[in-house]
Amino acid sequence: MxxxxxxxxxxxxxxxxxxxxxxxxxxxxxxxxxxxxxxxxxxxxxxxxxxxxxxxxxxxxxxxxxxxxPNYYQKLGITRSSSPLEIKRAYKKLSLQLHPDKNPSPDAPAQFDAVKQAYDVLMxxxxxxxxxxxxxxxxxxxxxxxxxxxxxxxxxxxxxxxxxxxxxxxxxxxxxxxxxxxxxxxxxxxxxxxxxxxxxxxxxxxxxxxxxxxxxxxxxxxxxxxxxxxxxxxxxxxxVDLDAQTRQLLLALQEQNKDILLVLREVQIGVQTIQTHGAGRNSTSGAVVTTDMPRATPTGKIRELQERLQASNSSVAQAVQNLKADKGSSSNLGFYGLILGYIVISYVFNN
Structure with a gap:
């Protein structure tokens, strides 16, 4: 052994x-x-x-x-804190059981020598x-x-x-x-x-x-x-790839900005059209002139802008939420765990 x-x-x-x-x-x-x-x-x-x-x-x-x-303590059936008297008692009991004259096992001499070696070292x-x-x-x-x-x-x-x-x-x-x-x-x-x-x-x-x-x-x-x-x-x-999430957030903001500029441009065109045609009256006869101009109004365009902002804001909000969640998960828990572990170890071994 x-x-x-x-x-x-x-x-x-x-x-x-x-x-x-x-x-x-x-x-x-x-x-x-x-x-x-x-x-x-x-x-x-x-x-x-x-x-x-x-x-x-x-x-x-x-x-x-x-x-x-098994180590020497396990061979003798004792613990690290066993006294010399306890070691002697354990060895005496095992030596009687494992002695070649009483132990029918083929490797009885090896078992007896292993117990004797453990006893000599631990004593x-x-x-x-x-x-x-x-x-x-x-x-x-x-x-x-x-x-x-x-x-x-x-x-x-x-x-x-x-x-x-x-x-x-x-x-x-x-x-x-x-x-x-x-x-x-x-x-x-x-x-x-x-x-x-x-x-x-x-x-x-x-x-x-x-x-x-x-x-x-x-x-x-x-x-x-x-x-x-x-x-x-x-x-x-x-x-979680923060760089990729940041890029997605910036792209979403860029698309949202494009939608805002597009709708504002349409609102500006609509306002200019209304200002140009005024109330739609003939300048000579004063009769009301009906035109085939689109019925889009600045109020409708602003409402459309609001709807687009609400739709695109959901994707931006989701990206921001992912960034916040990842920021919270990337805290220094390992460092704090190390400090706590050191305190526990010091307390255990000092007591």
């Missing part, structure tokens, strides 16, 4: 890279298909996409957790701290916490993912997705620094009582590709 854990720990980078390409080239196209306009109703499309991404991430992460196998406070921070690989490499080395490692990881996220969210349609992605990346950075740089046990006793700091960080890194690709898909789907 120790070899299995070592292989899993050594393959974390490859697993993360494989997971990234899996989400990028398989999951993202499927999510885009779900969110294609006209496929479902808007709310249902978003709900189906979120459920698909969350379910797939849960299944994938669950399989990876199962592949890694040594220095090794226990190394195991919590760096896992089984840290024990084998006799690794110790170094602030300089830690900052260098997280700098390489987060700069790499930051550049990758920036490249994947380039373009006008990915503006919101970029904000969400970098907000999640910063929140993950804050949580990782809080977990790895704290002395002792930084996690509350009721929160994942058997997971180590190393496994918490691994879980965050494993879930981030799903989060980033989910942001890309939903951001592109929810994107």
């Amino acid at each position: 120790s070899d299995q854990q070592n292989d899993a720990s050594g393959g974390d980078d490859m697993s993360g890279l494989t997971g990234f390409f899996f989400y990028m080239f398989i999951v993202h196209p499927i999510t885009a298909w779900i969110l294609r306009p006209g496929r479902f109703e808007r709310k249902k499309s978003i709900m189906y996409a979120i459920l698909f991404l969350a379910g797939l991430a849960a299944i994938k992460t669950g399989l990876e957790v199962q592949q890694r196998g 040594d406070m220095e090794l226990r701290e190394v195991y919590n921070k760096f896992g089984h690989e840290g024990i084998q490499q006799n690794k110790r916490y170094s602030e300089t080395q830690f900052l260098l490692e997280i700098a390489v990881f987060y700069v790499s993912y930051g550049v990758m996220a920036f490249l994947l969210t380039m373009g006008k349609k990915s503006g919101e997705a970029r904000n969400w992605t970098f907000t999640g990346l910063l929140a993950m950075l804050v949580l990782e620094v809080a977990v790895m740089s704290s002395q002792g046990n930084p996690l509350p006793e009721y929160l994942f009582p058997t997971l180590t700091e190393c496994e918490i960080v691994w879980l965050l890194h494993s879930l981030f590709p799903a989060f980033m690709n989910g942001c890309r898909s939903l951001g592109a789907y929810l994107f």
